[in-house]
C-alpha cells in the first residue's frame with residue numbers, strides 16, 4: 001500500500017472524500033489522516049475488494065451500483081454512495097482491525113442482499 005497525500009484528483013472534486021483507494025495506492029486528502037487507523041482500514045478493505053476482482057471489474061461494479069441506487073432506487077448522492085455494497089462492507093468493518101485476516105474472498109457480495117443498511121451505518 002502506497003499512501004499519497006492531497007493528490008490533484010481531490011482538487012477536481014466538488015466535495016472530495018477523506019480517502020480513496022486506487023490499487024495499489026491510497027489517496028488521502030489530509031496528511032494528518034495517515035494516523036487515522038479507521039480510515040486506513042476502510043481503504044485497505046477497498047484494496048482487498050479491488051485485488052480479488054482483478055481491479056477493473058471493481059470500478060465497473062462500484063459505479064454501476066452507485067448509478068443503480070441513484071436511478072432505480074431514487075437515492076441522493078450520499079445515500080447512493082453509502083449504499084454501494086463495497087461501501088457497506090468497508091463502513092461496517094472499518095473498526096475491526098483484524099477483519100482482513102479473517103475475511104473470506106468476495107465477502108462484499110453478501111452485502112448486496114442486506115436490507116436496511118442505514119440502521120447499522122456509523123457515518
Ligand SMILES: [Zn+2]
Nearest residue numbers: 042046087090
Ligand atoms: Zn469507501
